[in-house]
Amino acid sequence: MKLVVASGKGGTGKSTFSANFALSISRCRDVVLVDCDVEEPNLHLFFSGDMRESDVTVQVPVFDMERCDLCGKCGEFCRYGAIAVLPEKIMFFHDLCHACGGCRIVCPNEAISETERVIGKVWDAPVDEHLRLISGVLNEGEPNGIPVIMAAKEAAEGNDLIIYDSSPGTACPVIETIEGSDYAVLVTESTPFGLHDLKLAAEVVQKLGVPAGVVINRSDGKDDETEAFCREAGLEIHMKIPFDREIARLQSRGDLFSVAMPEWQERFVELYEDICTRTGGAP
């Protein structure tokens, strides 16, 4: 089974939830947790363990100036402005290149070949016997994290229970992460901002046909508006995590509150079993 933890809004506690959730479930079965928030991956901050690092690369063009006659067809074709053809040379901007391979196809002189360029990394770390953390990390200054998300998800393939932690928002990286999941947990907070963005997230999962439920984090008890929305949208509220200074403090230090407060582990396991019942998966 593949679960995805998502939220329209950033900072609702998605990673906090994912880390505690995955760790709690791993007490009774094997779990692979995948950090797909490749622009700001944080899950590794909660866990220790030796990690194996592998590069994520994309194919970028190399120009053979012996063969190039500066005809300009590659620059004209490139929709991303990554190639400029000067009177005496070619300039290539790797940060604008989407690695589509089109320039190589249009070149009439076979002057373009391709080479691999590293844009990020995948860290694969066994946290303990039952929990494995895979993190996708986009290099700073790189605009496109999609290949890194794909690589991180690929690394987790073949396992029975995979939990994807998505980046915030509703754009392409989020879609890439949610795709292929059996169930989505939407983490929100009880403010008007949280609700506004929960609505967007609910729209995305609905569009992708992924069933979903809600967790309200940092709840101060004033959740009426969020509850009303969830009722209307048919979203089950699985759990409320109260605003609690102790939880906030543990969190800030990079500690997991379910370790210090083990009663939460049971609640996370119950939540997981609840999801299994809803999706028809075996716990």
Next chain:
Amino acid sequence: MKLCITAKGESPDAQVEERFGRAPFFIFHDTEQDTYTAEANTFADAAGGVGPRSAQVLIDHGATVLVTGQLGGNARRVLEGAGIEVYQAAAGSTVREAMAAYRENKLNRIL
């Protein structure tokens, strides 16, 4: 000699546009013929890579001097590679005024 000035409008009396790649118009000034030709910048709204693509337009037109406001890093590299001189126009000036200032060597060269 051919100069290019980034402009907010098509006429030589339009204001100079301070952004290079996303300038609405490029006005090419032929100093021998004393003519002004405006060309709409098709990349003004493009998704990305507007700097290098706009620089390519100048190269294709054979301009050797550019008068604008500010340059992005990628555009700078292309213009530098093509040997195009770049001067900064005073904020709020028109294309004609910027041209006059260029002729009198009053513009600050930024590339």
Next chain:
Amino acid sequence: MKRIAVISGKGGTGKTIITGALATLAKGDLVFADCDVDAANLELLFEPEIETTEPYRGLQVADIDQDLCIQCGNCEEYCRFGAIRYTDDRFFVDPVKCEGCAVCTLVCPTNATSMKDRESGKIFYSRTDRGPLAHARLEPGSGTTGLLVSEVKKRVNERAGDRDLLIADGPPGIGCPLIATVTGMDAVLIVTEPSTSGLHDLKRVVKVARNFGVDIFVAINKYNLEESVAARIEEYCEDEGIPVVGRIPFDPTVIEAIRSRKPVTEYDCPAADALRAMWERIASALGRE
């Protein structure tokens, strides 16, 4: 005109609330851009009156004419984004995955593939009490967020005229939308929070902002929730030579203010005092009154 973007790296650090506070504290004529187009929230603070709505066309998307398609499979083979799939005996384009590169149009022997415009969202231009606001709504699941950010900024620049200050509310992250936001700014205010992940993300976003030659300021929101981490953030900023202009305490009044749709600076509370002190430092650094 000065241009400042409020960014954060990590999401949910209080960026929008701080942007809202700047809007009420800054003097003179202002203009706003909500560059967090994925999840635009500034409109919740300002109750804008929408003046114009325009469709937003992102990158073009490939389309296959089934009448011309001979099912050779070239497009699927050459597409590097997995955007072409074969289902129910035909090839079709998944618009969510398509990056608009047009390679499929190059390799199709029968010209069955072509590039079409698509509407990926809406761009709004609105009036608010504190000045004009350009904002947008991205169709959930659309790509090219960075381009939409550029479009929002273009709208704002077109109408900025002689106004004194442009304030942009930026997106979280360090990718394309963030880069599009920071481009052309004079300064960025990075809002962080005292957590290990807050500090981690702060470092990443600083690295990116350094490429743009902008002035960088840092504000630590809810700094007293974990003072030991706040101290580490201060240390990091000092090493980097980045001024920490704001230290905003955790204050329940902030949530109350959001719920009542009012700027927190209208309340008499510790967070409001800290925000005022922060703005004075930024204003003097930007050379404004």
